[in-house]
Amino acid sequence: MKELLEEPKGTTYKDLLEVAFSTCDEFLLVKRDQLDLNKNAKQWIEEIKPHIKEIRRQDAWPGTTLLGHYADVYYFNCNQELKEVLIRKTERLYQWLQPELLEDICFFKNGKEWLATVAHEQIGVIMTEDENEIEKIRGIKGIKMS
Known part of the structure; x- marks a missing residue:
């Protein structure tokens, strides 16, 4: 299955995170060099700092290749505490945007x-x-794929 998602929001988004965290062992978030973070995002990074497994300088990650730019790609292990942090911070999948948050959440198994x-x-x-x-995934109420 390789399916495009219509943006999951609210309970549908939270249920997708539940499946992702129970299935996957790692996820990433991105801080692009060419975009600033606001005060809230900087505070949030401080909150999740103890959970950061690794930060790599990259010009590509799933779905994105930068030309002439780099980003800090933050890697995390999937765990219950981080899942709760993400659920508290966001209400929809495509909310992961700078300057308010880090970008482009991706999960790995x-x-x-x-x-x-x-x-x-x-x-x-x-x-x-x-x-x-x-x-x-198909059992998540409200999930829409194409």
Whole structure:
């Protein structure tokens, strides 16, 4: 399954995060060099700092390739505490945009892309061949894929 997502919001978004966190082992968020962060975003980064596994300088991540620019890509392990932090901070999938937040949340399962987003373009893609995962995703009330 490789399906485009119509933006999940509210309970649908929270249920998608539940499935992502129960399925995946890692996720990333991006801070682009050419875009500033506002005060709220900087405070939020301080809040999640203890959970940051690694920050890499990259010019590409799932769904995005920069030309002549770089970004700090923040990597995190999926865990219950971080899931709750994300649920408190956001109400929809394509809300992950600078300057208010970090960008382009992406989830990985065993090193492979599972959910990739390009928030500015409102693109989200789920990639899985696991029938149980597909069933869980399709069972999310309000989820719309094409």
